[in-house]
Amino acid sequence: MAAxxxxxxxxxxxxxxxxxxxxxxxxxxNLTDWNLRGHAxxxxxxxxxxxxxxxxxxxxxxxxxxxxxxxxxxTRNLPVTEGVYDIEMYNSTGFxxxxxxxxxxxxxxxxx
Numbered sequence: 001m002a003a004x005x006x007x008x009x010x011x012x013x014x015x016x017x018x019x020x021x022x023x024x025x026x027x028x029x030n031l032t033d034w035n036l037r038g039h040a041x042x043x044x045x046x047x048x049x050x051x052x053x054x055x056x057x058x059x060x061x062x063x064x065x066x067x068x069x070x071x072x073x074x075t076r077n078l079p080v081t082e083g084v085y086d087i088e089m090y091n092s093t094g095f096x097x098x099x100x101x102x103x104x105x106x107x108x109x110x111x112x
Contacts, residue, residue, distance in 0.1 A: 003099065
């Protein structure tokens with residue numbers, strides 16, 4: 001079962017978060033031999049993503065830490081909305097596991 005974290009992004013702001021990928025017992029996933037991918041969408045059924053989250057592994061990879069880093073130039077073009085996202089780990093054999101999921105809220109920027 002995937003860990004649950006909600007993301008709160010403000011348009012035009014740089015966004016950074018470090019998430020911990022853990023199993024139901026709280027043990028960190030060893031991400032050493034895994035690749036990551038993740039997207040945010042308005043609805044699960046949408047064919048296109050709001051944004052590619054481009055998750056990256058943070059060292060040491062054995063600690064299951066995942067960084068999402070979105071520049072302000074990207075967040076300024078996101079619509080004000082509430083949606084969903086997930087992050088999957090996958091390997092060269094084709095095995096895929098959803099490890100983090102949650103809601104993503106995009107808030108309007110006041111100061112431009």
